[in-house]
Amino acid sequence: MQLTIIKPGLLSTVQDLGRRGYLSQAVPVSGAMDTLSARIANIVLGNDENAAVIEFTYADSEFKADTDLLIAYAGEGAILTINDRKLPAERPVFIPKDKVIKLINSHIGSRTYLAIAGGFNVPEILGSRSTFITAGFGGLEGRALKAGDVLLGYDLSVVSQKILTQLSGNEVFFTSWSIPITLLLPVDRKRIRVVPAHEFNWFNGQAVVDFLSEPFTIGTQSNRMGYQLQGPALNRLVKDELLSTAVMPGTIQVTGEGSMILLMADCQTTGGYPRIAQVVAVDLPLCAQLKPGDAIYFTEITQHEAEILYLEREQELRRLQMAVQYKFL
Amino acid sequence: MNRISKLMRNHHKYLAGANNNKVVALVMSSAIATEQAFSIYYLSECAVTLEFGQSINLQLLDAVSAYNQLLHQQPFHGFNTAIPAYTTLTVLFDPVVVSQADLSGATCFDKVSNYLQRLNQHQKELKETTATRIAIPVCYGSDYGPDLQEVADLHRLSIEEVIEIHSQAVYKVYMIGFVPGFAYLGGLDERLETPRKSSPRKKVPAGSVGIAGMQTGIYPMQTPGGWQLIGRTPVKLFDVNRAQPSLLKAGDEIMFTPITEKEFIDFNVDLNVFNRF
Structure with missing residues (x-):
């Protein structure tokens, strides 16, 4: 399968679930910001969930089907359309050769993930196909996609092949079933669960109360490396300097002026700002869909609760993956 | 990185004062470096951080490096990678694998922490590594x-x-x-x-x-x-x-x-x- 990018939009990159083997050499995790959407898009197609996908930021992108395509998309940055007709998300969609697919604004989230059956064929660099633009490697030539880029897919899995056989024809066609991501998400998506971080006690009482009750707004200086969070300044009791140590996507750092930075997929591997909290892994996909101006609240849970949520989410995804396979094998 | 330079400066003062009592402390800590104490804290569902001390010095660097090497020689089931820093070693793991691994503890955090502490106690004399x-x-x-x-x-x-x-x-x-x-x-x-x-x-x-x-x-x-x-x-x-x-x-x-x-x-x-x- 093959497609050509006609309009890349604001920022479109090839990503998988990230790169973890070289963190000690300061190579960031990268990968899809909203890993849940990327995984669902792959799972419904019968792909390995780590297969490379395209991460689109907002709408305003276009691509052309150079061959018949079997695709799936997920995430709330945009809606895929063909001749102004919306394509349903979170399920396999067959698109005949030569169709042009346009992304239109969803006004809900910010990132959309396009998977094709087999996964996008880009070289694996340092154990991952994810693009890391700062250092210029991964994905397609280490850069954002641009007009004219041609992307190929790998060979199809047995399951993907069966889905394709079921849907292929002369028209756009899709399954009646889907995996709605909303079923996996909490009702209130602006309430982000966190576990207190190691320096949590460095902050004064007011800071802790503000952190867990006040709204924080995503600033305009937000990107794949991290989000600026605007709200009350968080002041410290302990003014010690923190020696640089490992940080992760989801770590919330507080700068000297008391403002917060939520680290995201392309964040540095180490940081020297005190950390007030760690966003729980299952809520990071919610953060990935936030736009500048969106307001969020933080709710504290225990590290044990976070771990249970993590394991339950993994179990659920494993079940969904098996359900798709049983359907076709 | 301003604060790092400040710390580095302190560090060098520390080393510069190598003729006073501090040297004794350095030598002693080096003698027990084969069983270096650390505390463990939660970083995320997939990571814990071992903290070996609070200041920048060569002994801590050696302790972090030695333990990192030991962990790579004897990894636990589900171990992914480790990130050394000035005074810490952060250990990343796959919670799904760890939760099913035969390690003592009720949670992944406990299982990994117990393993890492035990590994430290059972640590044999590490071979002197010469720096590249x-x-x-x-x-x-x-x-x-x-x-x-x-x-x-x-x-x-x-x-x-x-x-x-x-x-x-x-x-x-x-x-x-x-x-x-x-x-x-x-x-x-x-x-x-x-x-x-x-x-x-x-x-x-x-x-x-x-x-x-x-x-x-x-x-x-x-x-x-x-x-x-x-x-x-x-x-x-x-x-x-x-x-x-x-x-x-x-x-x-x-x-x-x-x-x-x-x-x-x-x-x-x-x-x-x-x-x-």
Whole structure:
């Protein structure tokens, strides 16, 4: 399968679930910001969930089907359309050769993930196909996609092949079933669960109360490396300097002026700002869909609760993956 | 990174005072380095951090390196990777695998923590590891080091003296962070301590060697930066085509070797015969 990018939009990159083997050499995790959407898009197609996908930021992108395509998309940055007709998300969609697919604004989230059956064929660099633009490697030539880029897919899995056989024809066609991501998400998506971080006690009482009750707004200086969070300044009791140590996507750092930075997929591997909290892994996909101006609240849970949520989410995804396979094998 | 330079400065005062009682403490801690105490804290569902101490010093660097090596020799089921830093080693794991692994503890955090503590207690004498020492060729001054004159003027030194002081020291790699392949180095001579530029450059070329406070370092890739640039190396600090993409790793020792502009331009390194000694 093959497609050509006609309009890349604001920022479109090839990503998988990230790169973890070289963190000690300061190579960031990268990968899809909203890993849940990327995984669902792959799972419904019968792909390995780590297969490379395209991460689109907002709408305003276009691509052309150079061959018949079997695709799936997920995430709330945009809606895929063909001749102004919306394509349903979170399920396999067959698109005949030569169709042009346009992304239109969803006004809900910010990132959309396009998977094709087999996964996008880009070289694996340092154990991952994810693009890391700062250092210029991964994905397609280490850069954002641009007009004219041609992307190929790998060979199809047995399951993907069966889905394709079921849907292929002369028209756009899709399954009646889907995996709605909303079923996996909490009702209130602006309430982000966190576990207190190691320096949590460095902050004064007011800071802790503000952190867990006040709204924080995503600033305009937000990107794949991290989000600026605007709200009350968080002041410290302990003014010690923190020696640089490992940080992760989801770590919330507080700068000297008391403002917060939520680290995201392309964040540095180490940081020297005190950390007030760690966003729980299952809520990071919610953060990935936030736009500048969106307001969020933080709710504290225990590290044990976070771990249970993590394991339950993994179990659920494993079940969904098996359900798709049983359907076709 | 201002605070790092402050800490580095303290560190060097500490080492500079090597004739007083502190030396005794250093020697003792080195004697028990085979069973180094650490505390463990939760970083995320997939990671715990071992904290070996609170200050920048060579003994902690050795303790972190030794334990990192031990963990790689005897990993637990579900272990992914580890990230060393000044005083910490962060251990990443797959919670799904750990939750099913035969390790004692009710939660993944407990299972991993118990294993890491036990590993420490059962640690046998580690073989003395000799640090890799790497010579990095640097073309000082001119377009390669546009701030060399400024640095010299500030310290009332000649350009030659700055080069001599900078290239005679042995620097220790404490950790890799900031951008891929960037080494936090200790060992800058106090005579070269220089504040950052008042406004950072938008583009610092890859390979630039700079000074900021008590730190010296090499930019692995073109990034914005506020360090005083005194030279540039033709060596690639980070290259995805190498088995170890980052040229440097925590624990390495490096020296800077002055080269001419012609040598810089002609430089064509085969990394397998690269200047290791």
